[in-house]
Structures are given as structure tokens and as C-alpha cells.
Amino acid sequence: MKVVLRIALGIIAAIGGFVDIGDVVFNTQAGAQFGYELLWAVPIGVVGITVYAEMSGRVAAVTRRPVFDVIRTRLGLPTGLVVLVASLFVNVLTLSAEIGGVALVLQLFFDAPFTLFALLGALGMVTIIWFTPFEGLERLFGYLGLALFVFVAAALHEHPDWHSVGGGFVPEAKSSTLYWYFVVGLIAAALMPYEVYFYSSGAVEERWTPNDLLVNRLNAVVGYGIGGLLSLGLMVAAAQMFAPAGVVPDHLGTVPLLAQIPYGEAGLVLALLGMLFAIGGAAVDASFAASYSIAQFAGWEWGKYRRPSGAPRFTLAWLVFFALGLGILMTGIDPLELTEYSVVLSVVALPLTYIPVLLIARDRTFMGEHANGPVARVLGWLYMVILVVVAVAAIPLLLATNAGGG
Amino acid sequence: MDERFDLVYRLLDDQIVDVDGRRCGRVDDIELRGAPGEPARIGALLTGRGAYAARIPRPFRNLARKLFGDDIRGATVQRVPWSEVEDVEAAVRLYGRAEDLALGRDDRELQWPFKRLPGG
Numbered sequence A: 001m002k003v004v005l006r007i008a009l010g011i012i013a014a015i016g017g018f019v020d021i022g023d024v025v026f027n028t029q030a031g032a033q034f035g036y037e038l039l040w041a042v043p044i045g046v047v048g049i050t051v052y053a054e055m056s057g058r059v060a061a062v063t064r065r066p067v068f069d070v071i072r073t074r075l076g077l078p079t080g081l082v083v084l085v086a087s088l089f090v091n092v093l094t095l096s097a098e099i100g101g102v103a104l105v106l107q108l109f110f111d112a113p114f115t116l117f118a119l120l121g122a123l124g125m126v127t128i129i130w131f132t133p134f135e136g137l138e139r140l141f142g143y144l145g146l147a148l149f150v151f152v153a154a155a156l157h158e159h160p161d162w163h164s165v166g167g168g169f170v171p172e173a174k175s176s177t178l179y180w181y182f183v184v185g186l187i188a189a190a191l192m193p194y195e196v197y198f199y200s201s202g203a204v205e206e207r208w209t210p211n212d213l214l215v216n217r218l219n220a221v222v223g224y225g226i227g228g229l230l231s232l233g234l235m236v237a238a239a240q241m242f243a244p245a246g247v248v249p250d251h252l253g254t255v256p257l258l259a260q261i262p263y264g265e266a267g268l269v270l271a272l273l274g275m276l277f278a279i280g281g282a283a284v285d286a287s288f289a290a291s292y293s294i295a296q297f298a299g300w301e302w303g304k305y306r307r308p309s310g311a312p313r314f315t316l317a318w319l320v321f322f323a324l325g326l327g328i329l330m331t332g333i334d335p336l337e338l339t340e341y342s343v344v345l346s347v348v349a350l351p352l353t354y355i356p357v358l359l360i361a362r363d364r365t366f367m368g369e370h371a372n373g374p375v376a377r378v379l380g381w382l383y384m385v386i387l388v389v390v391a392v393a394a395i396p397l398l399l400a401t402n403a404g405g406g
Numbered sequence B: 001m002d003e004r005f006d007l008v009y010r011l012l013d014d015q016i017v018d019v020d021g022r023r024c025g026r027v028d029d030i031e032l033r034g035a036p037g038e039p040a041r042i043g044a045l046l047t048g049r050g051a052y053a054a055r056i057p058r059p060f061r062n063l064a065r066k067l068f069g070d071d072i073r074g075a076t077v078q079r080v081p082w083s084e085v086e087d088v089e090a091a092v093r094l095y096g097r098a099e100d101l102a103l104g105r106d107d108r109e110l111q112w113p114f115k116r117l118p119g120g
Helices: A002-016 A021-034 A041-063 A068-108 A116-129 A135-156 A162-168 A175-191 A193-205 A208-240 A257-298 A313-329 A336-361 A364-370 A374-400 B058-068 B105-115
Strands: B015-017 B022-026 B029-033 B043-045 B079-080 B084-089 B092-093
Touching: A002 A135, A002 A208, A002 A257, A021 A068, A021 A175, A021 A208, A021 A257, A041 A175, A041 A336, A041 A364, A041 A374, A041 B058, A041 B092, A068 A116, A068 A257, A068 A313, A068 A336, A116 A135, A116 A257, A116 A313, A116 B043, A135 A193, A135 A208, A135 A257, A162 B079, A175 A208, A175 A336, A175 A374, A193 A257, A193 A336, A208 A257, A257 A313, A257 B022, A313 A336, A313 A364, A336 A364, A336 A374, A336 B079, B015 B058, B022 B043
Parallel strands: B015 B092
Antiparallel strands: B015 B022, B029 B043, B043 B079, B084 B092
């Protein structure tokens, strides 16, 4: 019974930790501008993150190698270094966007300048990370992020036209570049690489062994699967409430309206709470992902299971990354624009980190009987192709649509 | 170890872990001993950022040397004698402690500011 409870608690944290600022931005904007038409892109991204996370979690449980260990050993030093630099770049952009998201949500609670809230938000998160053990961090942000289910409830409350919703899951070829920009953005937002670095390093932090492979599979399939419902909820709610009125949610403050319209003040508070902790949790994950990457690449001691002084270069790394993320925001860049850039650029770097994981997950020398089976093999290569296509299309679409600005 | 063991596939770039489970560098290069045509054996594992430049493609080598430093044995590169290696499985596990092999020095030097803080 205890085991079942432990597994369930982990899955619940994974659900609440699924959504970040990229998901919020792309899903609500897609719903507002294209109604239900882009729903099909969400499961492509969700299955992708499931496949990638399951493989990297399995590799970590069996070989105790997290993603950047695999990148360094499979790609070697020079290529690994290129992947490291690219990953750090997009991770810091992501971290910066998430800190900006936290600041924007705080601004909806209290009236004060953005830069003050960015600073306070970053300081608050640094303090929480400093004093909270790894599992506590995952749970704190994951559980409170569950408040986002208010958007799913709102979507159902407004009685969607199920026929149109069903139609949205059938991909349609369109000639609009904005439509394809959103397809790429939605897939990319679900497949942010920092989530996988964090997930696989977390497996090492929690000392997973091959006995935890079931937990890994459930976390990835059920946790991310149900987490994906949050994305769908945001898009369907935006399709119902924003699209008919022609509202484009180009400010984060517009998003909580989706919960406020059906549920009033209580809905608003839940929406803000969920957004605050989901986005805050993503900031923590992104800062760790960057620090795990550099520490694993260079072979430094790392991990939250150590005290901050027990892994000092790792500690210094996440402090520096928070400072860098904050610094980017202080230039006055619009956090939502930053979000779009970080999501699209992340997907460009994604195949570089996906290939080595796929290569080791199928390698019996390292994985023994836990190497990729038929399902993981087929899905693994299928996503290899999808990721390369999306990565190649991403930058031209970003430029052609002026980052979704039309 | 009689069976075949591929150095680049199984050893190069792997994590080095000391007897206390402390991560203390990666196998950045491998030192072989033995003249050509004679039996060769692994002399030592080399670890440290000073070993990076030699592994970077030639056009970028000067840049890498500026970024990561020159190869100075005992300073930017440490030798881990092969006799210190207990096991090569998930990681390269050493018989001894990192400090006795002059590994993980930067981590030890950086500890003090964090130790002074509450919860650090």
C-alpha cells in the first residue's frame, strides 16, 4: 500500500509539473486564434515527451547515467560541448521566461513594478531551493500546480461542441504559416528539453534502480498524459471564450479570465495560484536542468541530495543561472516574446540531446534486458523523424510569422 | 579482465567517482604505456579541463586553450594511475578518496562561502 501511495504521489507531482509558461502561452493563443483546429498538435507533443522521458528515466535507472552524462559519453567531448552550449543557452532563456511569468502572475495579485516582482520572485525561488530537499521541491510546486485543473473544469463547464473538439484532433493541411508556427510551438512547448534533463537527473537524485522502472513508466505515461489534459483544457477554454470575442491573449493577465468567467473570484484565485506554482516550478526545474547539464558534462559533484556546500560548483551554477535569467529580464524584453523564442529555439536544439539518449536506450551493452523493446524502438525512431522535421521548420516559421505576431 | 574492452566506447569521457561516492571529474584522456609493437597497458586516466584543448578540432584549439587553460599536469590535468581504479561499470570507481588523488579540488575550495550560510 505504501508503495502504491508513493507512486501515486509521484505521478500527481508529474501532472502538476507538466505545464509551464510556454504551454500557457501557446495553448491559449492557439485556442484564441484557431479555435479547436490545433488540438491535434498537443498529443503529438505529449506522446513525444512521454517517449523521451521514459527512455531517459529508464537509462538513468539502469545505468545511473542522466541525460548529459549520456551526451558526453556517446557524442564525445567536442560535439558534446556544442550541445552543452546550445542547451545552456536555451535553458537560460527558458528560465528567464519562467521568472518573467512568475513576476507577471505576482503583478496580478499586487500592484507593483514588474522588475521588483522579478527580483522578489527569483529571490523567493532561490530561498525555497536552498532549504527544500529535492522531493519536497517536486511536490510543493507539482501539487499546487494542480490548481490549473480549474481550466479543464472551465472548458467542460462551458459545454464545448464535442463534434468540433473531435474534429480538432484530425490534422489538417493548411497554407497559413501562422497555423504551422503554432503547430511547431505547441509540439515544442510540450517537449521542452529542460523537463527531460530534470526528470532523468531526478531519477539519479532519488537513486532509482531497475526496480523503479514501473514507477518510471507510470510517471511518464500517466503523469505526462494527464498533464497534457491541462494543455488541452487551456486551448479548449480559450477556443470557447476568447475565439468568438476575438480576444488575443497577448498578456498573461488575460489567461486567468478563462477561469474567472465561469467561476468568478474563486476561479480567478485558483487560476493564479496554479499558474504561479506551475511556472515557478518550471523555473526551478529549468535552473536545475542547466546546472545538471554543466555539472554532468564536466564531471563535477551535483545533486540536491547533497547540502549546497556538498556540491558547491553545482550550487554556484544554479545561483548564477538565476542571476543570468533575471539579468535578461532586466533588459526590458517582453517575457511573452522571450517565452516564444525560448520554446522555438529549444526545439531546434532538441534532436541533439534526443539522439544520444535513443542510442544508449537501445544499446544492450549498457541496458542489458532493459534496452528498448519493440514499442519504444518504433516510437523512438518515429519521434526522431518528427523532431528533426519540427526543428528544421522552427526557425523559418519563427521568422516568417514574426514570432506569431503575423 | 580478459574479455575485449573498447577504451573509447567504455572508458573515455566516463564519470570518475571516489570511494565515498563523490563525483570528481571525467576521463578526459587516457594515457597508454608501451612502445609501438610492444604490449601496451593503460598507465593512467587523465582528468581536468586542461585536457580539453587537445581533443577539440584543430581550428578551435587555440580558443579552447584560452577558455579551458593549457595542459599543466598536476594543475589543470590530474593523473589517476590505473592501479587506483577499482571498477568500470556505471562509472569509473576509485579505491581511494578524491583529495588523496588531488581530484575535486575546485569543489573543496568553493565550499567555505556556502558552509557559512544557514542550511548550507
